[in-house]
Amino acid sequence: MTTNNDISISISVQGLTKTWPDGTQAVRGIDFDVAPGEVFGLLGPNGAGKSTTIGMLTTTVVPTAGRATVHGHDVQRDPVAARSVSAVVFQDAVVDKALSGRRNLETHARLWGVPVARRDQRIDGHATSFGLSDILDRPVSTYSGGQRRRLEIARSILSEPQVLFLDEPTVGLDPRIRHELLDLIAGLRNRLQMTVMLTTHYLDEAERLCDRVGIIHSGSIVALDTPRALLAAVGDEVVEMRVGTNGAAALAALQTDGVAGDDAFAIGTTITVPVRGRPAGDVAAAAAGLGLDLLATSTRRPTLDDVYLRLTGATLASV
Amino acid sequence: MSTPATISIRSSAPTRAGRAPTTGSVAALATLIRRRLSLSARTPREIMVPLLTPVLFALVIAPALADIGPKVPGLDYMSFAALGTAGLLIPLNCMFAGIGVMIDRESGARRDLLAAPIARPLIVAANLTVALMITALQIGVLLGAAVARGADLHTSLGGAAWFAAAAILLAIGMYGVAETLANKIPTLEEFTGSLPAVAIVPFFFAGSLFPVTALPRFLTDFAKVLPLTHTLAVMRYGLLGRSSNGLHDIWGMDDPTTMAALSLGVVAVFAGLLTAVALRTFNRAAVS
Numbered sequence: 001m002t003t004n005n006d007i008s009i010s011i012s013v014q015g016l017t018k019t020w021p022d023g024t025q026a027v028r029g030i031d032f033d034v035a036p037g038e039v040f041g042l043l044g045p046n047g048a049g050k051s052t053t054i055g056m057l058t059t060t061v062v063p064t065a066g067r068a069t070v071h072g073h074d075v076q077r078d079p080v081a082a083r084s085v086s087a088v089v090f091q092d093a094v095v096d097k098a099l100s101g102r103r104n105l106e107t108h109a110r111l112w113g114v115p116v117a118r119r120d121q122r123i124d125g126h127a128t129s130f131g132l133s134d135i136l137d138r139p140v141s142t143y144s145g146g147q148r149r150r151l152e153i154a155r156s157i158l159s160e161p162q163v164l165f166l167d168e169p170t171v172g173l174d175p176r177i178r179h180e181l182l183d184l185i186a187g188l189r190n191r192l193q194m195t196v197m198l199t200t201h202y203l204d205e206a207e208r209l210c211d212r213v214g215i216i217h218s219g220s221i222v223a224l225d226t227p228r229a230l231l232a233a234v235g236d237e238v239v240e241m242r243v244g245t246n247g248a249a250a251l252a253a254l255q256t257d258g259v260a261g262d263d264a265f266a267i268g269t270t271i272t273v274p275v276r277g278r279p280a281g282d283v284a285a286a287a288a289g290l291g292l293d294l295l296a297t298s299t300r301r302p303t304l305d306d307v308y309l310r311l312t313g314a315t316l317a318s319v
Numbered sequence: 320m321s322t323p324a325t326i327s328i329r330s331s332a333p334t335r336a337g338r339a340p341t342t343g344s345v346a347a348l349a350t351l352i353r354r355r356l357s358l359s360a361r362t363p364r365e366i367m368v369p370l371l372t373p374v375l376f377a378l379v380i381a382p383a384l385a386d387i388g389p390k391v392p393g394l395d396y397m398s399f400a401a402l403g404t405a406g407l408l409i410p411l412n413c414m415f416a417g418i419g420v421m422i423d424r425e426s427g428a429r430r431d432l433l434a435a436p437i438a439r440p441l442i443v444a445a446n447l448t449v450a451l452m453i454t455a456l457q458i459g460v461l462l463g464a465a466v467a468r469g470a471d472l473h474t475s476l477g478g479a480a481w482f483a484a485a486a487i488l489l490a491i492g493m494y495g496v497a498e499t500l501a502n503k504i505p506t507l508e509e510f511t512g513s514l515p516a517v518a519i520v521p522f523f524f525a526g527s528l529f530p531v532t533a534l535p536r537f538l539t540d541f542a543k544v545l546p547l548t549h550t551l552a553v554m555r556y557g558l559l560g561r562s563s564n565g566l567h568d569i570w571g572m573d574d575p576t577t578m579a580a581l582s583l584g585v586v587a588v589f590a591g592l593l594t595a596v597a598l599r600t601f602n603r604a605a606v607s
Binding site: 020061088090104107110111112113155 | 351361431436437606
């Protein structure tokens with residue numbers, strides 16, 4: 001419902017559910033709120049329900065149950081208003097390749113109602129900012145993957161949306177272009193105080209860009225907090241051990257002898273032991289003294305992958 | 320595990336909820352038409368290929384048939400066939416417009432258009448408008464070429480209006496078929512495979528190159544229910560000096576104007592139905 005009240009929640013999701021006609025539950029009653037100006041990440045593997053969630057928020061997927069608002073507009077009751085305050089960068093290329101970059105930008109600006117007086121100025125300004133000025137009048141079919149992605153991001157902010165949805169914006173790009181785009185997206189939040197909702201299965205993207213991260217697994221949000229808080233849940237450091245035999249049995253031995261706590265977990269033959277308040281080297285040395293069939297031991301800083309592993313028993317890359 | 324909660328990371332001031340300025344329906348339609356025209360202009364295939372076969376019929380095959388075939392009293396075969404080839408051009412052109420819809424969906428900007436703050440049926444309306452514009456251009460070329468080759472068209476303002484109404488309604492209906500198939504059929508290969516069945520087969524049964532009464536009886540009856548048969552009969556009524564032979568073959572009545580109105584009504588129902596089906600199919604494909 002459109003209101004003119006001041007709002008303190010930019011995206012509100014309550015019990016949002018999507019069940020496909022074949023019975024597949026893509027999203028299972030998720031809840032979260034995103035504050036204005038916040039960069040919120042939905043982190044999960046392929047098929048976790050990230051894109052379906054974005055689809056429901058951008059009104060291309062109809063929720064089976066629940067409610068969602070985008071900048072105060074109910075996505076089901078007033079979808080046009082919800083779309084008027086938002087824009088999307090899609091997972092794959094969504095551009096008219098036969099047309100020039102400029103024509104693509106013009107079409108978007110006109111449809112989103114960018115005032116005529118500001119349209120050209122804004123297009124040229126964004127083209128300069130995104131390094132597209134020299135190629136803007138060329139057909140998009142001649143652009144490289146990175147140039148096309150930059151064009152799509154430039155297009156998405158032409159209308160200065162209140163809410164920007166980025167659906168796996170760097171997937172499929174080579175590492176150099178990916179890092180270039182991460183810089184660019186990070187720059188957006190500094191330049192424009194817009195709310196950004198980002199889906200990704202890349203940990204570094206979530207850690208680097210997001211104020212808060214929701215970890216989604218099989219359609220449910222299994223954790224939601226700041227990256228720092230999520231990482232703190234798996235300790236200051238992590239000792240990772242690879243054993244030659246049964247990982248579960250080795251983990252049980254480590255826990256029985258007090259080397260590992262209840263938060264340690266084993267996936268296959270790899271055991272991950274979160275370490276708090278003591279040197280990781282002590283844990284590694286203690287484990288070595290137990291006579292386990294240790295093939296390799298390493299210590300490192302925890303990542304969101306460890307958080308995900310601990311919560312779901314699967315790695316982000318493997319699902 | 321952390322529980323979902325709202326944490327405002329930045330101490331940002333509450334912002335106003337309100338609808339952002341959006342473009343009106345007419346302006347949005349104009350933008351979408353402009354976009355589709357730009358795409359068509361950069362894809363000459365969309366304009367030239369549908370024109371090729373009908374022009375070939377009008378300029379080469381029809382004169383050849385007129386030379387070797389038996390003469391039918393009162394029938395200028397060159398003119399008869401020239402108008403008949405419009406019955407090939409319109410369906411072909413609309414089906415080619417459907418290819419554009421598929422390309423939009425598979426590798427174009429359709430999803431960005433669906434995310435736009437506009438009424439989504441405007442996307443279909445814009446594509447239809449451009450299909451009509453290109454069809455009008457092509458029919459102009461076809462008729463011009465036929466007249467240059469010797470076709471003898473007799474018309475008046477009223478006759479031209481009958482012709483235009485029939486052509487426009489057929490194009491609307493055929494675009495509805497194309498839009499529906501483009502949203503139903505998963506691959507471009509399958510869509511292209513459906514093109515002859517949809518655009519070419521009816522041409523041979525609809526009295527395009529010979530009167531429907533020349534067909535075996537059961538095929539004549541079949542031809543009478545084809546919207547294309549009605550369209551061609553009205554077109555000829557409009558541009559061939561109010562020739563009502565085709566209309567009479569369908570309705571068997573004496574009043575040409577009544578028969579033309581009835582046939583136009585059939586084509587209008589076809590156009591309305593197929594447009595409704597196309598919009599429904601588009602909406603179901605656009606939103607899952």
